[in-house]
Amino acid sequence: MGAIDGLYKANGINTDLQMALFLADHDINLDEALRQAGTLYEKQPSVQAADVLAWALYKLGRYEEARDYSLEAMRLGTKDALVLFHAGMISYRMGYYEIARDYLEQAVGINPRFSILHAGMAASTLQDLRSMGRR
Secondary structure: OHHHHHHHHHOOOOOHHHHHHHHHHOOOOHHHHHHHHHHHHHHOOOHHHHHHHHHHHHHOOOHHHHHHHHHHHOOOOOOOHHHHHHHHHHHHHOOOHHHHHHHHHHHHHHOOOOOOOOHHHHHHHHHHHHHHHHO
């Protein structure tokens, strides 16, 4: 991944957001993922930067901060399954189970195979949340 990133950067393409997401997704150097996402969000705040920053914070166990950025990422009513998945997992870790279920249902409803890394986790967490509601 480093060589490809280097080629992109040599050609003027900024891959910081994608690299931060990759690092967070794979639990690699989470502090660096957070640094990259935070720097990019400060320079160019966007829905995507807020989402990646939220995910990096989530991976570091900083759920309250993650939720703030996740809400920022969803402020325009996104229909992006990955953003909704991130919001669902953050809400789940914070104990907001109904909200988590809603976000995860939306993510899976948009595309049940939205991510090779996360679709299985979304489905299993959603199943757990649904069974909690039946008790």
